[in-house]
Amino acid sequence: MPELPEVETVVRTLRPLLVGRRILNAEFGQLRVLRGLPSDTAQSLAGQRVVAIERHGKFIAIRLERGYLVVHLGMTGKLLVDAARTKWTHAIFTLDRGVMMFDDPRQFGRIEYGAELPARVVALGPEPLEVSLEEFARRLKERRSPIKAVLLNQAVVRGVGNIYADEALFRAGVSPKRVAASLRKDRVKKIFDAMREVLAEAIESRGSSVSNYVDAEGRKGSFQNSHRVYQRGGEPCVTCGGPIRRIVLAQRGTHYCPKCQS
DNA sequence: GTTGTTACCTGTACGC
DNA sequence: TGCGTACAGGTAACAA
Numbered sequence: 609m610p611e612l613p614e615v616e617t618v619v620r621t622l623r624p625l626l627v628g629r630r631i632l633n634a635e636f637g638q639l640r641v642l643r644g645l646p647s648d649t650a651q652s653l654a655g656q657r658v659v660a661i662e663r664h665g666k667f668i669a670i671r672l673e674r675g676y677l678v679v680h681l682g683m684t685g686k687l688l689v690d691a692a693r694t695k696w697t698h699a700i701f702t703l704d705r706g707v708m709m710f711d712d713p714r715q716f717g718r719i720e721y722g723a724e725l726p727a728r729v730v731a732l733g734p735e736p737l738e739v740s741l742e743e744f745a746r747r748l749k750e751r752r753s754p755i756k757a758v759l760l761n762q763a764v765v766r767g768v769g770n771i772y773a774d775e776a777l778f779r780a781g782v783s784p785k786r787v788a789a790s791l792r793k794d795r796v797k798k799i800f801d802a803m804r805e806v807l808a809e810a811i812e813s814r815g816s817s818v819s820n821y822v823d824a825e826g827r828k829g830s831f832q833n834s835h836r837v838y839q840r841g842g843e844p845c846v847t848c849g850g851p852i853r854r855i856v857l858a859q860r861g862t863h864y865c866p867k868c869q870s
Numbered sequence: 871g872t873t874g875t876t877a878c879c880t881g882t883a884c885g886c
Numbered sequence: 887t888g889c890g891t892a893c894a895g896g897t898a899a900c901a902a
Contacts, residue, residue, distance in 0.1 A: 728898095
C-alpha cells in the first residue's frame with residue numbers, strides 16, 4: 609500500500625516523464641474514485657501544461673498552469689505512464705508525448721481537480737522528514753491515544769501509514785500501545801529518529817511492494833525485504849528471537865515484539 | 871477539539 | 887476444482 613516512501617518514489621519517477629508535457633485530452637470513467645469531479649474537468653484540463661509535481665504526505669499534486677490535479681492512491685491505486693489499460697483504469701490523460709493513467713482495483717483512491725490545493729491537504733500535519741524534534745514532541749504531548757494511532761493520524765504528521773508506523777516503533781523500542789502524551793522525552797526522540805530513519809531507508813529502496821504497489825514505470829520497490837515486524841506475526845524477532853505478536857490497534861493490524869518494545 | 875467506529879471495495883489466501 | 891469466508895487498510899463521515 610502506498611505510504612510516504614512509495615508516493616515519493618512515484619513522484620520521482622513521474623517528474624521526468626510529465627513535467628513540461630501538455631495534456632491534450634482527459635477521459636474519465638464513472639467510478640467512485642472520481643466522485644465530486646465537475647463534469648467539465650476534462651475540458652478544463654485540455655491544453656494545460658504540467659508545471660511541477662509535488663508530494664503532500666500521501667497526496668500527489670500535479671501542478672498545472674491553472675490548477676492542481678490531486679491524486680491519492682488509496683490502497684491499490686497506481687499512476688502509470690505508457691501502460692496497458694485494464695478494467696480498473698479510471699482516468700486516462702493523453703499528453704503531447706505519452707499517456708498517463710490512473711488504475712485502482714479496490715477504488716480507495718481519489719482524483720480531484722481545482723484551482724487551489726484542497727483545504728484538507730493544506731491542513732495536513734508537517735512532513736516527518738522536515739519537522740523538528742521540538743515540534744514533533746509538542747504534537748505528541750497533546751495526544752492521549754496510543755502512539756501507533758497518533759503516528760497514523762495525518763493531522764499529526766503527514767505520510768506515515770501502517771507499515772512504517774510499525775517499523776518505526778520497533779526500531780525505537782516503544783510499544784505501539786503506549787499513550788503518546790505519556791512518553792518521556794528520550795522515548796519521543798527515539799521514535800522521531802526511527803521514523804525518519806525508516807522512511808529514508810524505504811525511499812532509498814523505492815518503497816515496499818506489498819499488495820500491488822509499483823511506481824509510475826511499473827517497477828516494484830524492495831523495502832518489504834527489510835521489514836522487521838510488519839506482517840511477520842508469529843515469526844522470530846530479529847533482535848531477541850521471541851515471537852512477533854500481531855494485535856489490532858486503531859482498527860489496523862499491528863505488529864510488534866512484546867519483549868523489545870516496552 | 872479529540873477520539874473511536876464504520877463504510878467503502880476487490881484480490882488473495884485459506885479451509886472444506 | 888470450486889465455493890464461501892476472512893482479511894488487508896487510508897480516508898471520510900459520523901457518533902460520543
